[in-house]
Amino acid sequence: MIELQPREIEAQKLYEQWGLSEAEFDKVQELLGRLPNFTETGLFAAMWSEHCAYKNSKPLLKQFPTTGKNILQGPGEGAGIIDIGDGQAVVFKAESHNHPTAVEPYQGAATGVGGIIRDIFSMGARPIAMLDSLHFGSLDDAHTKYLIDQTVAGIGDYGNCIGIPTVGGEMTFEDVYQGNPLMNGMCVGLLDSVQQQKGAAAGAGNLIFYVGAKTGRDGIQGAIFASAEFNDEQESQRSAVQVGDPFAEKMVMEACLDLIENHADILVGIQDMGAAGLVSSSAEMGAKAGFGMDLNLDLVPQREDGMIPYELMLSESQERMLLCIKKGYAAEVIDLFNQYETEAVEIGTVRDDQQYILHQHGEVVADVDVKALVDEAPVYRKPSARPARLDQPSAGFEPDASKLADTLMSVLQQPAIASKESVYRRYDSQVQTNTIVLPGSDAAVIRVRGTNKALAMTTDANPRYLFLDPHQGGQIAVAEAARNIVASGGVPLGITDCLNFGSPEDPEVYYELEQATKGMSEACRQFETPVISGNVSLYNEFNGEAIYPTPMVGMVGLIESLDYVTTQSFKNSGDLLYVVGETKADFNGTEIQKMQTGQIEGQLFDFDLATEAANQQLVQQAIRTGLVNSVHDISEGGLAVAVAESTFDNEIGAQLNVDMPASWLFSETQSRFVVSVPATHQAAFEELTGAQAIGQTGGDQLTITTNDFDMNLDVKTAKKAWKEALAWQMK
Amino acid sequence: MKYAVIRFPGSNCDWDMFYVLRDQLHVEPIFVDYRETELPEDVAAVLVPGGFSYGDYLRSGAIARFAPIMTDVKRFAGEGKPVLGICNGFQILTEARLLPGGLRKNQHLEFVCQQQELFVQNNQTAFSNQFEQGEKVMIPVAHGDGNYYCDESTLQQLKDNHQIVLTYSENPNGSIDDIAGIVNEQGNVMGMMPHPERASEDILGGTDGLRLFQSFVENQQLQK
Structure with a gap:
């Protein structure tokens, strides 16, 4: 990779390749008061991508109810938190990993699982369950079968190894997902509310620690990649996919939970290095607390030679976390992580101003206002147009049930209806010995050990309903999740979501997003289930054809007595x-x-x-x-x-x-x-x-x-x- | 007396085992770190739990066998005291040569997690004396490398010495002679792929696994 000079970046419009529009590039210039250099352009392109900044979806997400009497943490942190009584709380979040899964299904799905697990333990919660929501093309396509097999293997191998049961999920099959399958993962954790962590780096002079796996060139531009449409040239994007190591993550997880549980006094903040890797985790931690930082990139553990700052900052190598530690406690942290055979390296310090400054080989390679990077991303309300299909529906359909038994037998064998046992038996659904209702039910049920309570959990979306009516379909997605929780004996507590849609530049897709989120918001108010976390995945298109609107709803409910299961x-x-x-x-x-x-x-x-x-x-x-x-x-x-x-x-x-x-x-x-x-x-x-x-x-x-x-x-x-x-x- | 649960990096059924010992069997479990070189003094039995020690990289159990604690586990087994390896624990015990044979990738190459019906082939061991001979029991499996294999002469020895304790009624992994669990020649070391700690409470779907633990816990208490 050649680092162009600022003038060359401007002249050659390199930023456009990275997903920044000309107007956005002008705004960066204005904020900096000069042209950004190569590294800085890369930082802004990543942080202002849809994946990190929600620039196209933010106004719509504001409709969601996010507070409630038991809500301890709404959206904005690694995951949301809901009080379940007895000094305990449930933590959950869902995340999509659609584009990586389309290109390299095994690693794409595995690292999707790894990423969402880190979000949960970064909050101080021990992960207790995984769920998924998978949408593929029709089963008559050989490549689709390969995608399914490898996606399931990737999810299973990661969760099985790290020891978190995969207890529930859903799977649908529709031609629109053939070139752009969806892989959404949800992780649920349990914590004692006192341990709740924030991803903030505050206090000038405090230390920034990098822990976990080394940084390589894998997954560079992953966030940007996730914010663009797919086409037949997708194969060339394979390098944007990361590689997972569940064993490394298990060690990082145990070390982080030990740090949070037993050394809370020295820990200021903790965050997963997820999308847009080191830049997003560090800049978000700084911006949240209102502090800048100095990072010395020479100290970042690297597994490849000659990585330039752009690559180091945007790599999405897996199993890495960023910590902010009180100054003076470096040795304690290094020792603790060594106990778990995991590397912990001090790579920087918190500044007393808001400048975010990167150093490499003794030179400053980036110097920007941290708030500009994190909070100044433009927000768009896109033009919206009601799709014609919604106003010209074809005539109603009446099924033929004259051969009733045959019809039922056929329906039972449709892939969407048929038992998913051949899938979920590849997941360890019982490790941790708390799963009291196994996969294959309306909702999975996990007991809360040591209490008479349990948690019910489910993921639901019916994209067909949303395709015919995005507004009512959005309502139904939440309603069906609640129905599953209630059928299992629970009281719905709240939801997380993955909003999987096509390109927001298409007014008809934007309309679908607008209507679906409106419907979901109404339903969330009806069932008193606030949205406590979630993720947005736009640009799910293949050769110009968008997927069905697919907002996945992940809901958790409380079963107040085991007698109600x-x-x-x-x-x-x-x-x-x-x-x-x-x-x-x-x-x-x-x-x-x-x-x-x-x-x-x-x-x-x-x-x-x-x-x-x-x-x-x-x-x-x-x-x-x-x-x-x-x-x-x-x-x-x-x-x-x-x-x-x-x-x-x-x-x-x-x-x-x-x-x-x-x-x-x-x-x-x-x-x-x-x-x-x-x-x-x-x-x-x-x-x-x-x-x-x-x-x-x-x-x-x-x-x-x-x-x-x-x-x-x-x-x-x-x-x-x-x-x-x-x-x-x-x- | 304490029940030592060995923890390797990547063990993930360590707590499950701990809870069964403490909450269902009401004995005292203690975790022993893989870096220790000696077991505590008053240990009644050693339990090697399931999981993915060292990520199962190289080969399941192949790296764990070199962990410092394994030397003393071998000494303990050599003294005729009970050692039970479950799932990854079974793999580790075969790699450490405390049990004959080895565990290969499942024949269908997929991980499998499901309820499993087993036959008790020998109820005369320290790990199976609470079962009836020939009894059908339900204990779940969850593994990718559970395909037990040994050569013909070893298999003949296993049969002659009645070392085959549990077999599958429907083989989930392709193991030779449907073997699910075996003991060593002396009968004090057992390895099995199914997870008895997952079948030790009614709320989890059954208690056949609990009886397996009761076999050697009660044995131990009788010897006191």
């Missing part, structure tokens, strides 16, 4: 079956529409937040009063799929008699649950919910009678097909 499986024969919530002819955007027409089209069905909240309340009460034996959220595939899934675990069949056309069994009307209730609680349950029984559990068959067509399926046969379908289609 509820699963979807039928437990006994002779229990009565109910549907809480009304079923309508809602077929656009559904699994059966996709299966029978190959399209997702038409106007999305209506959705009402108040009804959703009311139904969730009823189910919550039924669980808390001990009236139910199982609860399952009715989502993709409708009632038929929800009931079938409930029969599988314990192989207990069911007989249903429903007063509706057979096709309605596949309707995806929201706000519904299928519940099994022991006969002894029939009266109490019906009084509470007003629901009428639609059948009962028992036998080894699933029998459904409707107004037009009937069916009978052997539970074991259906289960086998559902369980093996994904693995078969991956072959």
Whole structure:
């Protein structure tokens, strides 16, 4: 890499290659009062990228509710924090690693996991669970199968090795993700609130420590790379992907947690070196506290020779953290990290002004105001235009359910519906021995050891609904997450999100972003689940085609007593079956529409937040009063799929008699649950919910009678097909 | 008496083992760092937990066998005292030659984490005396390198000496003769791929694993 002179940068518009517009470059000049040099141009390009500065999404993110009575930390730190009582708090955040995963799926996914874990332990919390949300192209494409296999391997190998259980997630398959798959990871941690850390570097003379792995040339420009669209030349961008080492991260994690737990008095601040590596972590720590710093780049541990400042500052080498330590305690920190066979190196000091100054080989190589770098990034409200497809929906779709049993069998084998066991069995979901509801349920449940409480957690997005109606789809994403938490016995606490969209320069994409975030905000207010952390991933396009709007919602709920933990499986024969919530002819955007027409089209069905909240309340009460034996959220595939899934675990069949056309069994009307209730609680349950029984559990068959067509399926046969379908289609 | 849980860099089931010993078996667990050269004096049993010691780089367990503490673990085993290695612990014990054979990559090359049905092939060991002979038990597995292998003559020895303690009813990794867990010739060192510490509480889905620990804990208490 040749370091151009300032005049050459200006003349050749090098900054444009790094994602800075001419106007932005002019603003940098204005802030500095001179032309930036090569290194400085690189610092601004990274810090002002969408990935670091949220310059296109900030005005929209402001809609989100971010505070609440139990919220200890909202967005702005490594992760958000929510009080769960007894002096403990839950910490969580989600992050996308879409572009690296598209180019190098194994390392892209692995380092996505590594990065989000660092965000959690940098807050002083011990990571207790990982979840993911994956969206790929259709399974008829060989490259897609390779991407899936390697992404799953990358997630598994990292989490398995570091010893954090991967307990939940979701996976969808749609052509729009073929060239731009999505890999979102969520990490949940537990902390004693007193230990909460901030990523700030305050106090002139305090020491800046670099800990963890050495810096190489991997992942340079990763943040910039994540802020541009993909095209067929993506292969050339492979060097922008980092390489993960979960063993190194395990050692760094244990050392950092030891430092935070046992040496809090000498620790001023701690932050992960994530996107835009050393520059973003150090500049953000300084700016947050209002202090500049001097960094001596000669001291940065390097695994390659001849790295220039630009490379050192923008490398996204993994498993690195930045610490601010009180002056005079260098030896203590070095010793502590040595105990964990990890390097800790003092690379700089906090200044008493706001200048951010980099030194190399005895020369100043960058000298900028830290606030300019971090806080002065321009913010854009982009032009927005309602996509034409939303106003000219095609005619409504009516499913054909005349061969009801065959239709259900086919739906059960659709990759989005089929069991994900072949995926999640590659994840260690049990390490730490707290997982009391394993993957494959509405939400995973992790007990809080030493208490009678547990945490329920889930990731949800239904991009098809958002494609047809970004506003209601945004509401539904949050509502469905809440429904999953409630079905598991929990009270929703808050959410994190990954906003995966196309290019904000496209007014129709910007409209989708605007509407989806509006819908999510409304739903978050309804369920009292503030947004405590998150990430934005724009420019998810391939050869000019944007992905479906895909805001992933990661929600955590508190299960206040282990007695409330509820699963979807039928437990006994002779229990009565109910549907809480009304079923309508809602077929656009559904699994059966996709299966029978190959399209997702038409106007999305209506959705009402108040009804959703009311139904969730009823189910919550039924669980808390001990009236139910199982609860399952009715989502993709409708009632038929929800009931079938409930029969599988314990192989207990069911007989249903429903007063509706057979096709309605596949309707995806929201706000519904299928519940099994022991006969002894029939009266109490019906009084509470007003629901009428639609059948009962028992036998080894699933029998459904409707107004037009009937069916009978052997539970074991259906289960086998559902369980093996994904693995078969991956072959 | 204390129950020593050896911690290598990268061990990640160390606390899981600790909690089972303390909270379910009500005995006194103690962590022993891999850099120590001697076990504490009053140790009743040594437990080598699962995880990814040294990242499983080179080969699972291959670097851990050289850790300073292993010399004294060998001395302890040589005195006929109980040593149990689980998952990565099993891999370490074979690499350290405290157990015959070795563990290769799973035949299907994928990591596998799931509930696993096992058969108790020998209930006459210090680690299995709470089971019925031939009993079916459920203990989960979670491993990428669980494919136990040994040569024909070693296998014959294992069979002749009744050293095969646990086998899989449906083999998840391709191990020879469906082997899930074995003991050494003297019967005081056991290695197994399934995780009994994950099957020691009802809330986690079962307690068959707890009985395995009870076997040698109660044995120990009888000897007092």
